[in-house]
Amino acid sequence: xxxxxxxxxxxxxxxxxxxxxxxxxxxxxxxxxxxxxxxxxxxxxxxxxxxxxxxxxxxxxxxxxxxxxxxxxxxxxxxxxxxxxxxxxxxxxxxxxxxxxxxxxxxxxxxxxxxxxxxxxxxxxxxxxxxxxxxxxxxxxxxxx
Numbered sequence: 001x002x003x004x005x006x007x008x009x010x011x012x013x014x015x016x017x018x019x020x021x022x023x024x025x026x027x028x029x030x031x032x033x034x035x036x037x038x039x040x041x042x043x044x045x046x047x048x049x050x051x052x053x054x055x056x057x058x059x060x061x062x063x064x065x066x067x068x069x070x071x072x073x074x075x076x077x078x079x080x081x082x083x084x085x086x087x088x089x090x091x092x093x094x095x096x097x098x099x100x101x102x103x104x105x106x107x108x109x110x111x112x113x114x115x116x117x118x119x120x121x122x123x124x125x126x127x128x129x130x131x132x133x134x135x136x137x138x139x140x141x142x143x144x145x
Contacts, residue, residue: 022141027060027119031141033134047138054127056135058142060119068115072097075113075122089113 020031023038025045032038038047044059063071072089076099080086084104089097089111096114103109109126128135 020137020141025058025060027145028058029141029143029145030058030138032138036134036138049127049131049134054131054135055125056138057122057124059122060144061122063115063118063120065118068095068097068113068120071115071120071122072099072113075111079111083109 020033022029023032023045025038025040027043028045030045030047032047035050036047037050038045040046043061044057046055046057048055066074069089069091076086076089079101082103083101085102087099087101089099092098094114096112098113099111101109101111107126108129109124110128112121112123112125114121114123123139125135
């Protein structure tokens with residue numbers, strides 16, 4: 001039974017991504033599945049599930065010479081202006097900084113900040129509990145240009 005459920009989950013993921021279209025966001029490309037709408041605002045790509053239950057935002061921009069920790073602290077401080085609860089950013093095993101937030105309506109988001117060379121990638125994920133497979137597939141398709 002567990003094997004059948006695992007196979008069914010894989011088939012469902014493949015089926016949902018089978019209708020994805022690769023979109024160009026300037027500094028990167030990513031597959032955006034049907035049922036999601038992608039827009040670009042400057043250096044940020046905002047991808048929202050059409051039923052508004054989940055979203056993914058990715059920003060790629062220069063670090064301006066700042067360290068990943070300094071950038072994470074600055075982003076978290078900025079998030080405190082619009083979120084009811086913002087955890088302190090913490091470095092993971094890869095040196096990326098991760099923190100969780102909850103808005104005034106009780107909706108949780110996760111922020112991830114990574115630096116490579118003189119560029120940072122800031123990822124904000126909301127609704128992973130309802131669209132985790134689709135979000136994971138989109139992030140797996142991310143290709144830096």
